[in-house]
Amino acid sequence: AQSVSQHNHHVILSEAASLELGCNYSYGGTVNLFWYVQYPGQHLQLLLKYFSGDPLVKGIKGFEAEFIKSKFSFNLRKPSVQWSDTAEYFCAVNAGTDKIIFGKGTRLHILP
């Protein structure tokens, strides 16, 4: 069965630190990949997505993600985090079906 793994359940960083959140999926075929973010008290919203083309995808608020097919990974990165990046981040994958599978999420807490 298809699955999405987010290795870090809870990450704590200081402002200006660099961020990388891991996401791995299990499927050997063509995938569409997403990162969503849920800020405290707000709706889930799309950060970025990858369908095809350049495997380095840039999203909103300075986030980017790199699709590495050989590693079945789609890690989210940001060079310098801000306190306002405190949120829960979800990786999601559409893998050969018409439904999107979400990871369990990573809670990111940025210390001011």
Place this chain on the structure above:
Amino acid sequence: KAGVTQTPRYLIKTRGQQVTLSCSPISGHRSVSWYQQTPGQGLQFLFEYFSETQRNKGNFPGRFSGRQFSNSRSEMNVSTLELGDSALYLCASSSSYSPPDTQYFGPGTRLTVL
């Protein structure tokens, strides 16, 4: 454009009761998906509707059902509620379902089962 709306925002029910949740998608979106969000399991896919037809279903018991109307509004129903059904139920709409594109989420309905 107005976003995805869900009603009610909060519900408290007791075991054995049933509940109906409603979702109005973004205007023009014909795909509506439902998710259950809990702290331990994250977002779990319930089902997806497109043009009044259920296109996909997650691994939930038959107590969970849904439907979509001709105006794309969707409802989900949970019968014979159990304590474990307490969760945030999220609705998301999308302009297409195959392949699935960006999902726009509503604020959710917080269901508490006592």
